[in-house]
Amino acid sequence: MSKNNQTSRRQFLKTSAVAATATLLATGGVHAAGGDTIKVGLIGCGGRGKGAAENVLHAAKGVEVIAIGDYFEKDEDRGIEPARDFLLSLNNNARVKELGNKVDLPKDRCYVGLDAYEKVIATPGVNYIILATSPGFRPIHIAAAIAAGKNLFTEKPVGVDGPGIRRVLEAEKESRTKKLGIGAGTQRRHQTGYRETMKRIHDGAIGHIVNARCYWNGGAIWFRDRREGMTDLDYQIHNWYHFGWLCGDHIVEQHVHNIDAVQWALGNQHPVRALGMGGRVRPYKNANVDGNIYNYFAVDFEYPHNVHVLSMCRQVNGSDGSTDPRHVSGISEALVGTKGMCATADRREYRITGNKTWTFSPEDDNAPYVQEHTDLIESIRKGEPINELQNVAESTLAAIMGRMAAYTGKAVTWQQALNSKLDTMPEKLARDMKLEAAPLAVAGKTPLI
Ligand SMILES: NC(=O)c1ccc[n+]([C@@H]2O[C@H](COP(=O)([O-])OP(=O)(O)OC[C@H]3O[C@@H](n4cnc5c(N)ncnc54)[C@H](O)[C@@H]3O)[C@@H](O)[C@H]2O)c1
Numbered sequence: 502m503s504k505n506n507q508t509s510r511r512q513f514l515k516t517s518a519v520a521a522t523a524t525l526l527a528t529g530g531v532h533a534a535g536g537d538t539i540k541v542g543l544i545g546c547g548g549r550g551k552g553a554a555e556n557v558l559h560a561a562k563g564v565e566v567i568a569i570g571d572y573f574e575k576d577e578d579r580g581i582e583p584a585r586d587f588l589l590s591l592n593n594n595a596r597v598k599e600l601g602n603k604v605d606l607p608k609d610r611c612y613v614g615l616d617a618y619e620k621v622i623a624t625p626g627v628n629y630i631i632l633a634t635s636p637g638f639r640p641i642h643i644a645a646a647i648a649a650g651k652n653l654f655t656e657k658p659v660g661v662d663g664p665g666i667r668r669v670l671e672a673e674k675e676s677r678t679k680k681l682g683i684g685a686g687t688q689r690r691h692q693t694g695y696r697e698t699m700k701r702i703h704d705g706a707i708g709h710i711v712n713a714r715c716y717w718n719g720g721a722i723w724f725r726d727r728r729e730g731m732t733d734l735d736y737q738i739h740n741w742y743h744f745g746w747l748c749g750d751h752i753v754e755q756h757v758h759n760i761d762a763v764q765w766a767l768g769n770q771h772p773v774r775a776l777g778m779g780g781r782v783r784p785y786k787n788a789n790v791d792g793n794i795y796n797y798f799a800v801d802f803e804y805p806h807n808v809h810v811l812s813m814c815r816q817v818n819g820s821d822g823s824t825d826p827r828h829v830s831g832i833s834e835a836l837v838g839t840k841g842m843c844a845t846a847d848r849r850e851y852r853i854t855g856n857k858t859w860t861f862s863p864e865d866d867n868a869p870y871v872q873e874h875t876d877l878i879e880s881i882r883k884g885e886p887i888n889e890l891q892n893v894a895e896s897t898l899a900a901i902m903g904r905m906a907a908y909t910g911k912a913v914t915w916q917q918a919l920n921s922k923l924d925t926m927p928e929k930l931a932r933d934m935k936l937e938a939a940p941l942a943v944a945g946k947t948p949l950i
Contacts, residue, residue, distance in 0.1 A: 539878055542568040542627035542651075544618045544642055545634030546584030549656055549686070552870065553631050554588055554604075557654070560874035564602045568610040568624040570617030572634070572738050577725075581611045615930055618642050622649045629878075632656055633686075635741035636749055637926060640665035640672075643890070647672040650679055652881055654874065656686035658757045658897040659890070661749030663921030666898045673890040682886030684877035685893035687761045688869035691876055694851045694861045695762065698843060702766050706857045707838030710767060714811040715759035718831040721783070721818045722751065727790070733936035743792025744938055746925035752779070752798045752907070753900040756814035760802075760903075761896035762834045762845065763810050771895045772802040772810070772902060774914050779907035781941060782817055788938035795942070800903035812903060910944030923950040 539561070543554050546569055554566050566588055573580035588604045591597050597604075612620040618638075622630060622645055630646040632639060632655040640660045646653045653676075660666045676683055689695040702710075725740040741747040748754050764770060777800030785791050797815040804810060833846035841855015851861040880887040902918035905911075927936060 537563070537628070537882070539564045539629045539652075539881075540626045541566045541629045541631060542570070542621040542624055543584075543631045543633065544570045544621050545632060545656075546571040546581060547579040547633065550631065550633035551584055551587050553633055553654065553656070553686075553874075554584075555591060555594075556870045557629070557631065557874040557878075558591055558594070558597045558602045558604070559600070559871050561878040562600045562602070564600070564878070566604045566606065568612070568621045568627055569606060570612040570621040572613070572615060572617065573735075574613050576739055581613050585611050615932070618645060622646055622651060628652055629654070629881075635738065635747040636754060637661050637665075637741070637747035640668040641926075643669050644672045647676045647679070647681060647683075650681065652682040652877070652886070653890075654684045654686070654877060655890070655893070657761075657893055658749055658753050658900065659685070659893050660897055660901070661746065661753060662901060662923055662925045663898070663918055664924040665926070666894055666901065667919065669890065669894045669897075673888070673894065676888060676890060680886060681888070682877050682881040683888045683890045684873050685889040686873070687758060687889070687893050687896065688873050689758060689762050690765060690889070690892075691867075691872040692869035693865065693867045694863060695765075695845060697861050698845055698851045698853070699765055701853055701857070701859060702836065702838075702843060703768070706841060706853050706859065707836060707843050707855055708840030710808060710836050710838050712809050712811075713763050713766070713834065713836045714813075715756075715763045715834040716812070716831060717751075717756040717759050717814040718820065719816060720820075721796070722816045724792075732933050733789070734930065734932050734934060737936060737938070740792065743794055745793050746927065746939070748794060749897075749901065750794045750798075750904050751816050752795075752800070752812075752814050752904045753897060755816075756798070756812065757893075757896050757900045759814075759832070759834050760810075760812060760899050761893065763836070764892070764896050764899065766834075766836055766843075767804055767808065769892055769895070770804050771915055772804050772899050774803040774912055775899075775902045775906040775918075776801050776803075776912045777812075777903050777906040778910075778944065779904075785941055788940050793938050793941050795904075795907065798903060798907050800906060802899065802903065905949065908942035908944065908947050909949040910947075911949045913949065917949065921950060 571580045575582040592604050630651045630653050632642050636658045659669050722742050727736040737744045779795040779798035781796050796817050800812045802810040836843045844852045848863050853859040902913050906913045
């Protein structure tokens with residue numbers, strides 16, 4: 502951990518702007534265009550960060566990973582040290598060699614600490630940032646990367662509360678002015694089966710959609726115990742899934758994928774209102790130890806024209822997600838239209854029934870985690886960059902809205918979620934600060950803020 506790890510949100514944004522100007526001066530412009538080499542800076546070196554770095558190296562020719570940053574030097578198999586070893590080993594990977602790509606990571610381009618993201622963004626030559634930290638930091642990191650004029654691949658979700666999403670939507674406008682390429686980790690949008698399905702839905706294969714459902718019902722998520730010597734902040738970042746300000750709860754962190762698929766089917770509309778419930782089965786005594794997330798949610802999202810979408814998500818071992826392919830899968834979406842129905846599910850057949858029956862086998866699917874980078878890089882090189890930030894921000898806010906409804910017991914409108922004043926990010930962050938976790942929400946008592 503860096504000793505100079507004290508910073509506030511305002512400082513974050515101020516120093517980002519300074520870093521942005523410095524970078525522009527140092528590099529004389531930062532866009533990758535035409536046949537330019539894509540020079541990747543990775544922020545957040547855990548499971549997905551390492552995976553995304555490998556994916557981008559498999560996605561196109563002319564890709565180099567040249568800077569990485571993480572809060573931890575080493576946290577089990579996460580952090581700078583294990584990530585650097587893993588990424589350097591990719592120089593021997595057959596596909597990476599075939600494409601002529603490389604990992605070039607001298608130790609002085611591997612940054613540790615809360616300010617590591619600024620150093621990655623300011624590294625001369627970096628023109629493609631990958632964000633894969635826990636989601637609570639995402640709005641700050643997105644705003645900083647866009648202020649510096651970098652192309653961006655951001656993991657989902659892109660925030661955990663209304664203030665964070667407002668910041669992302671502001672940055673989105675700036676990214677369009679700057680013509681940056683921005684991809685999001687909602688990889689279904691780059692998965693052949695989903696794309697073919699959506700093409701048919703949008704061409705009217707099932708008529709007008711009248712209602713839908715989406716589920717992510719699975720088993721319990723990991724829990725990482727606090728280790729000797731960890732500060733409160735170390736522990737919460739290490740065990741981030743269980744702390745709302747870092748994770749957003751699993752309806753936001755994970756179920757956003759299914760909500761995003763439904764919103765895509767609905768022509769990228771967002772809900773107008775949500776009403777829902779949720780709760781926790783995991784033992785809970787002290788939020789500072791046990792965390793403060795729920796283990797299940799069920800939400801009715803109302804979309805324009807009175808279209809209702811039932812959303813369910815669960816992380817409870819031993820529950821039935823149904824593995825019978827004739828029925829719903831634990832991770833799935835389904836749409837009912839005026840002329841037919843459509844069902845999509847994780848690693849199952851995509852199916853349209855009704856007027857125009859059609860199926861697509863998951864065996865014919867592609868590798869969406871690679872494809873999302875291929876699509877982004879091609880668009881940047883063509884000079885017609887794709888920008889997925891608004892869609893992922895709106896899917897994230899829909900999920901936040903569902904969580905707000907379940908936590909408070911109130912019907913929550915889109916405007917209430919978007920204009921929410923509940924900023925869950927601590928005002929100041931320092932490694933050795935005392936950091937109290939918020940208590941578990943109780944419907945009917947937790948206020949709608
Ligand atoms: N698209 C997908 O299918 C998919 C799959 C898995 C994870 N994800 C997303 O990827 C993100 C990361 O998930 P993961 O499974 O890799 O988690 P992880 O715990 O394995 O890794 C997170 C890493 O981020 C680092 N980190 C946290 N805060 C940081 C900060 N402020 N600055 C720098 N580094 C910081 C941690 O130290 C850790 O190394 C999450 O948003 C998750 O939702 C997406």
